Amino acid sequence: MSLKTALMAFGLGAATLAAAPLAQPAHAADAGVLHIFNWTDYTAPDLLKKFTAETGIKVTLDTYDSNETLLAKLKAGTTGYDLVIVSDDFVKIFVSQNLLEKVDASTMSNFGNLEPRWKTRFWDPTAEYTVPWQWGTTSFTYDTKVYPQPVDSLGTLFKPPAVFKGQVGMFGSPSEVINLALLYLGYPPCDTDPAHLKETLALLQAQKPFVKLYNSDGIIDRLTAGEVTMSEQWSGDAMRARQAKASLHYVYAKEGGAGWMDNLAIPVGAPDVDNAKKFINFMMDPQNAAIESNFAGYQNGVAGSNKYLLPAMATAPEFNPPADYKIVFSPGCDAKATKDFDRIWTLIRK
Amino acid sequence: MLNKRSAYWLILPAVLVIGIFGAIPLLISLVYSFMSANPYGGVQAPMTFGAYVQMLYDQDFDGSLIFMPDYFWIAFRSLYLALATTILSLLVGFPVAWYIVCQSPTRRKILLTLVSLPFWINTLIRTYCWILILRDEGLANKLFGWLGFISHPLPLLYNQGSVLLGLVYTFLPFMVLPIYATLERLDPRLIEASYDLYANRYQLFRRVIWPLTKPGIAAGTVLVFAPALGSFLQPDLLGGGKQLLIGSLIEMQFTSSRNWPFGAALSMLVTFAVILSLAWQRWRSKRAARAQAA
Numbered sequence: 001m002s003l004k005t006a007l008m009a010f011g012l013g014a015a016t017l018a019a020a021p022l023a024q025p026a027h028a029a030d031a032g033v034l035h036i037f038n039w040t041d042y043t044a045p046d047l048l049k050k051f052t053a054e055t056g057i058k059v060t061l062d063t064y065d066s067n068e069t070l071l072a073k074l075k076a077g078t079t080g081y082d083l084v085i086v087s088d089d090f091v092k093i094f095v096s097q098n099l100l101e102k103v104d105a106s107t108m109s110n111f112g113n114l115e116p117r118w119k120t121r122f123w124d125p126t127a128e129y130t131v132p133w134q135w136g137t138t139s140f141t142y143d144t145k146v147y148p149q150p151v152d153s154l155g156t157l158f159k160p161p162a163v164f165k166g167q168v169g170m171f172g173s174p175s176e177v178i179n180l181a182l183l184y185l186g187y188p189p190c191d192t193d194p195a196h197l198k199e200t201l202a203l204l205q206a207q208k209p210f211v212k213l214y215n216s217d218g219i220i221d222r223l224t225a226g227e228v229t230m231s232e233q234w235s236g237d238a239m240r241a242r243q244a245k246a247s248l249h250y251v252y253a254k255e256g257g258a259g260w261m262d263n264l265a266i267p268v269g270a271p272d273v274d275n276a277k278k279f280i281n282f283m284m285d286p287q288n289a290a291i292e293s294n295f296a297g298y299q300n301g302v303a304g305s306n307k308y309l310l311p312a313m314a315t316a317p318e319f320n321p322p323a324d325y326k327i328v329f330s331p332g333c334d335a336k337a338t339k340d341f342d343r344i345w346t347l348i349r350k
Numbered sequence: 351m352l353n354k355r356s357a358y359w360l361i362l363p364a365v366l367v368i369g370i371f372g373a374i375p376l377l378i379s380l381v382y383s384f385m386s387a388n389p390y391g392g393v394q395a396p397m398t399f400g401a402y403v404q405m406l407y408d409q410d411f412d413g414s415l416i417f418m419p420d421y422f423w424i425a426f427r428s429l430y431l432a433l434a435t436t437i438l439s440l441l442v443g444f445p446v447a448w449y450i451v452c453q454s455p456t457r458r459k460i461l462l463t464l465v466s467l468p469f470w471i472n473t474l475i476r477t478y479c480w481i482l483i484l485r486d487e488g489l490a491n492k493l494f495g496w497l498g499f500i501s502h503p504l505p506l507l508y509n510q511g512s513v514l515l516g517l518v519y520t521f522l523p524f525m526v527l528p529i530y531a532t533l534e535r536l537d538p539r540l541i542e543a544s545y546d547l548y549a550n551r552y553q554l555f556r557r558v559i560w561p562l563t564k565p566g567i568a569a570g571t572v573l574v575f576a577p578a579l580g581s582f583l584q585p586d587l588l589g590g591g592k593q594l595l596i597g598s599l600i601e602m603q604f605t606s607s608r609n610w611p612f613g614a615a616l617s618m619l620v621t622f623a624v625i626l627s628l629a630w631q632r633w634r635s636k637r638a639a640r641a642q643a644a
Contacts, residue, residue, distance in 0.1 A: 068390065068608075071390055072391070072392070166505075172586070172591050173606055194410070197411040198411060208592070211592065212590060213508050213590025213591060213592065214591035214592060215586070215587070218481075225487045334389070335387075335389035338389065338607065338608055339609075340411055342602070342607035343410075345602070345607075346602075347420065349592060349593060350423060350593075350594060
């Protein structure tokens, strides 16, 4: 969820801060123009050009910076958008608030192209509302030059060996840090069991002397500069970091890793549902999904897209987790879990 | 001559600006602080004092209400850092302002432009630049290493010192400019007169310059203290987010914690602290004026 927030802060921090308006509202629906509303820097320009060339449908793009922004906009009423991108843990919320149009992706001609595991996802069990846009895993990266031993557990991140004292970077978002800690301890994401949460708090407090900073931005830079020698990281970033510094290694831990996925959906009241559906079908084409992956740098859910990926990306270990790797998606934390996470997040930094 | 009615019309723009950009947002914050949190951000009914209670008593994981002094400590740390920022800015800012005043008018203009030049660049970017300077492989450590002072990089970043440095750097111009404004109006003949009356340098400063520049110092103090108290960029970026300040705590409530009422209540606390310091400032200057008149 806060992955994109972080990317935005890094890439466009200045612009977002200086220019207050978060996104331009779409213009009143002009016929034959598809209005897409997506995270900033998250839509391949070539993709839109290709869609226009193939279908004759023009596309405009507006951007936002967080799921909360999107939720607020859609709740406020008709926005004029035909397509939006919603993170996995927010799909449930959007559906429960009747903000998404049924698209019945399973009846589309390209639906068969989706990887079997992504055809349906627990936040959209019948692919009624969404199809995958981009996804990735969250684990951690360490420098094998600093610690030349094989690592197969999240324990190395949360109970680091002495060599990492003051050298560890953790994300700056409570849900991503705490859910990974819960995973290490063997508990489900967004757990609200008081005993489990106390254990998690103790784990993170004991980890703190090893932590150099809590921040989700600029991790690639810090790892390659040797500023931190171990860091929580997303798969796509881990690949880019390793390409810059070969001794960096992204760990597929035996406890598993956290997963995230952004999903393409049509908001209720979209002016041009038919064309929006065309775009959804278009996105399930391997070549088109690869164009988006090559631009945004994350995995897509379409089988056979690998052969269209940039070579360095198609074979990257960060993009190809072991077949038995446990990927745990967050169900989206309820108010109680959010409150508990806030408490942990405050107490470790008080 | 202006009659009363046209005078009202003339101050209308100022009233509107203050109302729209000052009073209304403040009022909204005040109302929000008495509402309940919407789980997806924002606020909802019913009205409650919950946010203010949370400042001292918070729910533990099992739902029981326990005394939580941690918010108090975070507020105290912020207060202490804001005060340190103000004092350091004054110590650095006063000599700078004095130096500028002593220059020729052309050089003054250039120097003043230099002082306000940082405002042309976004604070976020400037704070990021400090990361590049202070980090292990940064400019400062490279320079010290090259000069042979150190063999290992110094831990300059991600501690309270780097936060303080960032705060002083960001808010220093707010101290220099008002002090400069008062120093510029200072009659140089008064300085000559005090020397004629055998004042030494210390007495000159303490009995003549300091009292006459007090309004500028007071303005600078408030202009530095108030934003320093609420800042969250410097602790998050230069402090590595390891120690919360009240500004970062507020930011957190409006983002990941989705607890807008508590964020609004904390903002009210900061606003109250600033108003209090302004009132104190005013009371002191009034007392000084009375003492002078007597």
